Amino acid sequence: MALFYSTELYVTNDQRKPVKEEPLPEALRHDDMFLLMRVLCFCALGRPDLEDHWKSLQSEEKFEIARTRVCSVLDNVITAAEVLLATSGVFITTGSPVTYFDYSSPAPYFLLLVSFMLAMIAMLTSGSSKLRWIQTDRQWTRERLKLGGYFVVSYLLSIVTPMLFVAWSLHCFILAMVLAGISSKSTVCRALTVLWMVTYIANTGTISTEFVRKYATSSKSR
Numbered sequence: 001m002a003l004f005y006s007t008e009l010y011v012t013n014d015q016r017k018p019v020k021e022e023p024l025p026e027a028l029r030h031d032d033m034f035l036l037m038r039v040l041c042f043c044a045l046g047r048p049d050l051e052d053h054w055k056s057l058q059s060e061e062k063f064e065i066a067r068t069r070v071c072s073v074l075d076n077v078i079t080a081a082e083v084l085l086a087t088s089g090v091f092i093t094t095g096s097p098v099t100y101f102d103y104s105s106p107a108p109y110f111l112l113l114v115s116f117m118l119a120m121i122a123m124l125t126s127g128s129s130k131l132r133w134i135q136t137d138r139q140w141t142r143e144r145l146k147l148g149g150y151f152v153v154s155y156l157l158s159i160v161t162p163m164l165f166v167a168w169s170l171h172c173f174i175l176a177m178v179l180a181g182i183s184s185k186s187t188v189c190r191a192l193t194v195l196w197m198v199t200y201i202a203n204t205g206t207i208s209t210e211f212v213r214k215y216a217t218s219s220k221s222r
Contacts, residue, residue, distance in 0.1 A: 024054050025146045037153070038219070044159035048219050050145070050152075057142045067133055070159055074130040077122060077162045084119035084169045088112050091176075100186035103176060111176035118169035126162035133158070174200060 028050045038048040045053050056066040091112050096102050103109065144151045181193025 022054075022058065022142075024051050025148070028054060028145060028148060028152070037156075039215070040153070040156040040160055042215050042218065043163070044156045048215060054142075054145070057138055057145070060138060063138045067136070070133050071130055073159065074126045074133070074162060077126040077166050078130075080166050081119045081122035081126065081162075081169070084115060084166065084173060085123065088116040088119060088169075088173055092116055100184050100189050101180055102183070103180040105180070105183065108176040108180040111172045111179070115169045115172035115176065118165050118172065122162050122165035122169060125165060129158040129162055 041050060042048045047053070053066065056062040091103055092109070095104055103112065141155075145155065178193055178197050181189055181196070184190055184193070
């Protein structure tokens with residue numbers, strides 16, 4: 001006796017519903033943030049608010065992209081800090097090879113020492129911040145950001161602080177070179193120092209103007 005088994009094909013559509021994004025918490029809204037907090041957001045994330053960053057916390061893929069971007073910024077900060085640390089260290093530990101450019105006088109030497117210390121702090125803060133971002137958890141971060149307050153400030157400062165230390169270190173190093181060049185007995189050295197100083201001021205002004213313009217544009221678009 002032959003047995004016939006009828007097979008039926010059941011097709012189940014595993015249609016996963018898209019995850020509904022949580023709205024931006026009240027504590028993180030642009031209108032409720034102080035000016036200093038908006039500036040921190042812009043320096044850290046490129047936007048004067050946390051709306052885009054909050055969206056990146058809604059999925060692992062978007063959060064991984066945001067984390068990779070921040071770690072890349074911190075890597076660049078570490079590289080710049082290493083260069084400044086090595087350069088200022090050489091100037092501190094060695095004397096000037098020429099007599100017309102003496103950077104071992106009290107004022108330039110002090111600024112070089114400050115630049116060295118700030119570069120070292122920049123390396124430490126950027127390294128610790130990168131470790132924090134590598135090990136951070138998306139769900140935990142999202143829950144903590146909802147509370148606002150101190151955690152948001154600490155969250156943003158973990159990106160901004162290393163950049164500030166590198167910038168201060170660079171400014172101290174440049175100012176030390178300017179003082180050493182201005183006090184030189186060589187006319188050519190003083191002229192080159194003035195030209196370098198004018199170029200530095202012009203570039204710094206251009207960068208600052210562009211920063212303010214982008215911040216104003218971003219704020220108006222909200």
